Amino acid sequence: MNDLKKLGDIKLSRVTFRASSSKQSDTVTQKDSTGYLTPRAVPSLKPPSGDGAQKTTDGRHSASSFSLKGLLAAQRLTRELKNRAALRRKSRGRMQHSNPITIIREQVHVNSANPACKFPNGQVKELISEFLATKLKNVSYNPSICSILTKDLCEDIKRLVRRVTPPRYKLICSMAIGSKDQEDITVTSQCLWDSYSDNVTTCNYENRTMFCVALVYAVYFE
Structure with a gap:
């Protein structure tokens, strides 16, 4: 009976963990029914070392x-x-804040002519430049033939320009040819006409021995 009473008086033990200052292992103290604390070794957990830690x-x-x-x-x-x-x-x-663009039409004077299609000055200049480069590329300056050469070139230029000229335009062609060995000259022209409908085209050409200046006037008539 005494033994049974002793077994009945046994109480559950309580386990407490305490951190140990030792680096090798931690100890766990266990308190039994008698009240005494008994140390118990617990394996310490260390971080992995070597290749695993490096990875x-x-x-x-x-x-x-x-x-x-x-x-x-x-x-x-x-x-x-x-x-x-x-x-x-x-x-x-x-x-959004930019000002609207206002298209201003060219003002035509009361006494000026108003052609339906104006003279194509840029296109005519390109045609004359190509024509003079083709005709005078291999020509040397010779005073005896300059007068005949200028007349022939003027007629050819008028026929060439007439193909792209609108109707009711009269064409006037003027040309000057000189030698590059002598002193330079300046060719100018002045006339009275309608600045709105009439126009003029000027083209220059030079080679090793000569220079040429061609002027084509386009005068509109009603």
Whole structure:
């Protein structure tokens, strides 16, 4: 009976853990029914060492580096998108605040003629330049033939320009040919005409021995 009473009086033991200052192992004290504390060795948990620890640290470093690169790339992309949006807003604001374009038609004088199609000055100049370069490329200066040469070239130029000239225009061609060995000369012309409907085309050409200046007047008549 006494033994049974003793077994019935046994209480559950309570286990407490205490941190030990020793680096090799930790001890666990156990309190039994008698009230005495008995030390008990508990294996200490140490972090992995060697290659495993190095791999773990390398993985953490690589993950942190990848996350930093991604963050920087996202910041750059956000900055570029903001700059583009700001430029678009500025361009839209300029277009909205810009003054409307007013088309001013050329004023025609009361006494001026008003042709339906005006003389094509630029096209005529290109035709004359190509014509003189073809005709005078291999020609040397000779005073005895200059008078005949100028007449023939003027007639050819008038026929060439007539193909692109609108109707009701009269053409007048003038030409001067000189030697490059002598002193230079200046060719000028002056006339009274309608500045709105009439026009003039000037073209120059030079080779090794001579120069040529051609003028074509286009006078409109009603």
